[in-house]
Amino acid sequence: MSKAAREEEITLSVKFWNQKKINMMAKSLAKKHAKMKNEIEIVEPEILGNCRQLGIDVTTLPQWVKEITEFASGYDGQADNDQGAIMTRLETLSFTIQQRRHVMRQNERAKHNTVLRSRNERDTKAVAAAIVQLHDVTPQIAVTTARVLEGNFPWLVEGTATSHTTAEKRKVAELHQKLMRLKEEMLILETEMKQFITYYENQLVKYMYCDLTTDYFGCTHGEACNFYCIGKGPLTKKAQAGAMILLQAREDYIKKQLQTAQSLF
Numbered sequence: 380m381s382k383a384a385r386e387e388e389i390t391l392s393v394k395f396w397n398q399k400k401i402n403m404m405a406k407s408l409a410k411k412h413a414k415m416k417n418e419i420e421i422v423e424p425e426i427l428g429n430c431r432q433l434g435i436d437v438t439t440l441p442q443w444v445k446e447i448t449e450f451a452s453g454y455d456g457q458a459d460n461d462q463g464a465i466m467t468r469l470e471t472l473s474f475t476i477q478q479r480r481h482v483m484r485q486n487e488r489a490k491h492n493t494v495l496r497s498r499n500e501r502d503t504k505a506v507a508a509a510i511v512q513l514h515d516v517t518p519q520i521a522v523t524t525a526r527v528l529e530g531n532f533p534w535l536v537e538g539t540a541t542s543h544t545t546a547e548k549r550k551v552a553e554l555h556q557k558l559m560r561l562k563e564e565m566l567i568l569e570t571e572m573k574q575f576i577t578y579y580e581n582q583l584v585k586y587m588y589c590d591l592t593t594d595y596f597g598c599t600h601g602e603a604c605n606f607y608c609i610g611k612g613p614l615t616k617k618a619q620a621g622a623m624i625l626l627q628a629r630e631d632y633i634k635k636q637l638q639t640a641q642s643l644f
Contacts, residue, residue: 405639
C-alpha cells in the first residue's frame, strides 16, 4: 500500500468511526444515564443501612468526610503528640495492617506478600511507638500492641460519639463521596442530553430551509449561515434537484436523531 493510499484509508476510517459515534450518541448517553441511576439506587440504601448500624444521622457524613480527608492529607488540626491525634493514628495503622493481612490471604504471589509483610512489620513498630507516646500523654489508658492490631481500642465507648473507629468512618465516608460523584455525573449527563436535543432542534429550525422558489439555488441565511449550503450562485435544474435531495436527506437524519433521543431520554 502506497503512502497516499494509506493516508486515504486512515482518513476514511476516522470519518467512519466519528460518524458512528455521532449516530450512537443518543443511545450512549441514555445507557450511561441508566447505569448511573442504577448505581445510585444501590449506594443510597447501603449508606442508610450503615448509618442505622452505626447509630448516626446522614447529616454527620460530611463532617466525617472532612476528618478523613484532613487525616489522609497529613493534617488533622492537632499536634503529633496530642491524645486525639495519637488515637487516630493507632486506629488507622490497625486498619491498614488488617487490610494488608486480608490481601495476603487472598494473594498467591509470594513476592507481593513479602512486600506486604515487610510493610506490616514497619507499621507494627509504628504502633508500638505510638502506644509508648500515648502512655506518656495519658498513662491511665491500658492498651497493648496486640489489642490495637486486633482492632480493640479501649478509648471507644459504646453508644457515645467516640464509639466509631476511623475505619468505620472511612468506609461510610467513601460511600458518601461515591454518591456525590454519581449525582454530579448524573447532572452532567442530563445537561448533555438537553444540549443534544437543543442542538438538533436548532439545526432543524434554522438551517434546513433554503429559498428554492427562484431560478437558482440561493441561500437566504446571509453571511452568518451555519448550514452546509451548496453554492450561493445560479444552479442548473439538475443541480437544484440534487441539492434538494441532499437537504431532504439531512433533514431526515436530524428528525431521526431527534426521535431517537426523545424516545430514549
